[in-house]
Amino acid sequence: MATFGDKTVLVLGGSRGIGAAIVRRFAADGAAVTFTYAGSKEAAKQLASETGSKAVRTDSADRDQVIATVRESGPIDVLVVNSGFAIFGDALDQDPDEIDRLFRVNVHAPYHASVEAVRQMPEGGRIVVIGSVNGDRMPVPGMASYALSKSALQGLARGLARDFGPRGITINIVQPGPIDTDANPADGPMRDLMHSFMALKRHGRPDEVAAMVAWLAGPEAGFVTGAMHTIDGAFSA
Numbered sequence: 001m002a003t004f005g006d007k008t009v010l011v012l013g014g015s016r017g018i019g020a021a022i023v024r025r026f027a028a029d030g031a032a033v034t035f036t037y038a039g040s041k042e043a044a045k046q047l048a049s050e051t052g053s054k055a056v057r058t059d060s061a062d063r064d065q066v067i068a069t070v071r072e073s074g075p076i077d078v079l080v081v082n083s084g085f086a087i088f089g090d091a092l093d094q095d096p097d098e099i100d101r102l103f104r105v106n107v108h109a110p111y112h113a114s115v116e117a118v119r120q121m122p123e124g125g126r127i128v129v130i131g132s133v134n135g136d137r138m139p140v141p142g143m144a145s146y147a148l149s150k151s152a153l154q155g156l157a158r159g160l161a162r163d164f165g166p167r168g169i170t171i172n173i174v175q176p177g178p179i180d181t182d183a184n185p186a187d188g189p190m191r192d193l194m195h196s197f198m199a200l201k202r203h204g205r206p207d208e209v210a211a212m213v214a215w216l217a218g219p220e221a222g223f224v225t226g227a228m229h230t231i232d233g234a235f236s237a
């Protein structure tokens, strides 16, 4: 397949989990892929050599690094912002610096990367940001900062769709439910609780999320923008 044979793709946060599946998918579909990593140097090196993609160390918590990497990778046809993390625990006990770091990675980086990418992005470009079903539904305590950060992406997509629509550039949010990764292993302690909310009693696979991202980035999705796309086994139904 060479759906993306003439396309340049940048994935922020591509070394592991959902991001790595997205890198593999675009590389298999023929794109020239660059991805970023923060801590997982070995995993990034291995993925780059397996897929023929390029790995660049960039901390998504650092606005200047994010903007520089996006600028140096341009012009990009497809930007995917996947880097993100959750903090669990009593809101009254959480370290405010760590909470602010979460907002920098989960909210500030998608905003600044999207705006910077569009400076050089050609007509028909695509932006896809990985949100979460927790942007719509937060059924347990201890994750308000994460829910807030993923809800914020909905406003990002609605707003930037208006800014960039005249250039035929789309922006969409993919909202996964539980997906089997290091961050949320299918055999983890929360498994039964999470599955109790779902119609499909299993974790999703990273490649299932990557398939939705590829469709949104592809030629069939040219009229889809400013929208949230949930892939969650009916977690939020």
Ligand code: NDP
Pocket (backbone or CB within 6 Å): 012, 013, 014, 015, 016, 017, 018, 019, 020, 036, 037, 038, 039, 040, 041, 058, 059, 060, 061, 082, 083, 084, 085, 086, 105, 130, 131, 132, 133, 175, 176, 177, 178, 179, 180, 181, 182, 183, 184
């Ligand atoms: P993992 O923890 O398995 O992987 C996270 C990826 O993001 C890694 O490649 C990591 O790179 C990268 N990353 C994290 N922080 C940074 C940073 N500061 N700078 C650059 N890269 C960073 O997570 P998942 O694959 O599970 O999650 C990916 C996305 O999907 C996140 O946005 C998450 O919120 C979202 N999501 C996940 C769900 C799930 O159930 N798994 C459900 C809903 C949404 P490195 O290791 O190199 O630091």
